[in-house]
Amino acid sequence: MITLKNVSCKMSGKQILDGITATFNKGEIWGIIGPPGCGKSMLMKLICGLYPVTDGDLYIESENIAGMSEVRLVPVRRKIGMLFQNNALFDFMNVWENVAFPLSRMNSGLSPEEIRLKAFERLKAVGLGGSEEKMPSELSGGMRKRVGVARAIITEPPVIIYDEPTAGLDPVTTSKIYDLLNEIQSRSQSVVLTISSDIIGLRSFVKNILFINEGKILYCGPEQEIDHCTDPVVYQFLRGLDEGPL
Amino acid sequence: MTGKLYEMTANLGGFVTGIFAAALSLFSIAMRTFRGVFRFRGRAQGEVLKQMYLIGNRSLIFVTVTLGALGMVLVFQVCLQINKITGDQSQVGPEFIKGMIHAFVPILTAMMLATRVGAGIAAETGSMVVTEQIDALRMTGVDPVDFILVPRFIASVVMTFVLGVYAMVIVIVAGAFMAHSSFGVNYNVFFVFDKVTGGDLFIGSLKLIVHGGAIPIVAGYCGLTTGRGSEGVGNATTRAVINSSLAVIIIDFIISGVGLLTVQKI
């Protein structure tokens, strides 16, 4: 589904990602972890074609998006639903218009009224029934996250990316969000890539883990086996130790 | 020695390619805006009206006060000087009106709008960049230039023209009032429009329209290339004010020169 071959990204003279090689298949749930600033968000934005790949090949289904023009990227991006780290809700639209926007931009064959109803239904599914007409600025952080989730999944895309879906949320809401993500995933069989710093919560949700440090992959494989990884950075990070290279 | 020379050459090279890249990116935004205008066809009309209202609302009092005051000061100074030489005030009105229409009002209105409208557009688009809203728009297949800049471009062109015409009325009335109250110039003598040619009207309107288009393009470019963080938005806003004012001055200079050589009689 998504294949990265030796993908690198350099911006303003700084190597942000270096030689990333990985494959994410249909139906798989991946957790992307690593220290702050290691390039997790950037990797997701490369997959969306929002930033250019400076070296290597990046395939979405069978298309190599490295060096693709903005116009040709449009249909590729429609296959991806993204929850941004800052939520990125449009502050000039109300909640349901935000959720409906990606769908209204596609040739889905739905009437405006059907799109509105679908947005309302999705908002109810994320526990935000009754807030449809509010503006994003009137919502709490956790509510905004959930609007972001609803917007990422409304088009039922084959690839879903969640950048920090539970950052700043309490344990109860976190577990509710993961339940919701699980339910969406089991229904759609999409590839899910989730970035999170809440390792415990994340590990209960994902089947595979990709560990990045300073733009390089340190671990890429099943979730259970990362405990046996001997890399000192991975070892320290997973156990939250004071002593170590980090 | 060679190392230092190499470093200097490399820096200079980086600077030149930087300027070239910036010019290319500005040009691309301008072209995408023009294309967006031709494909506009009434879509997002509400957005254009809203932006027109915002521009008018932000600038009406500002334009009235500044241009009214400037008109009075200018006429006062001119009349004072003339009193010292010949004392014949009959030509003050006609010459003042002509100069205002083809030269002063277009550049002054545009400079004022560059600070108000330019800063507003840069702050808005810049904060959309840092909150990833621009990325979110691109994810849905929307060109941010089409979506954000085109309505503001249309609104700015229309409103700069409207506010410019309004400013001409204010400046001329304020000037006449000053000439009458301080130097006893009769209103009939002041309000004489025979000096104003078709060329003057054409150049004045052309300037207003071109300035009105240049401001949102330059400001939008500054906003869309915002650096990261809220510091980036601040920088983008400052750059937008400076660069769009500079663009207005340069464009005005060129149109004035071409106008004087072609359609205008001095």
Ligand SMILES: Nc1ncnc2c1ncn2[C@@H]1O[C@H](COP(=O)(O)OP(=O)(O)OP(=O)(O)O)[C@@H](O)[C@H]1O
């Ligand atoms: N637009 C950009 N231009 C230049 N450098 C950037 C840009 N975006 C990110 N970076 C740099 O790339 C590196 C990785 O950033 P990224 O946002 O991917 O980190 P992250 O792993 O998501 O961190 P966090 O866990 O804090 O979100 C950082 O050093 C950052 O400074």
Ligand SMILES: [Mg+2]
């Ligand atoms: Mg991040």
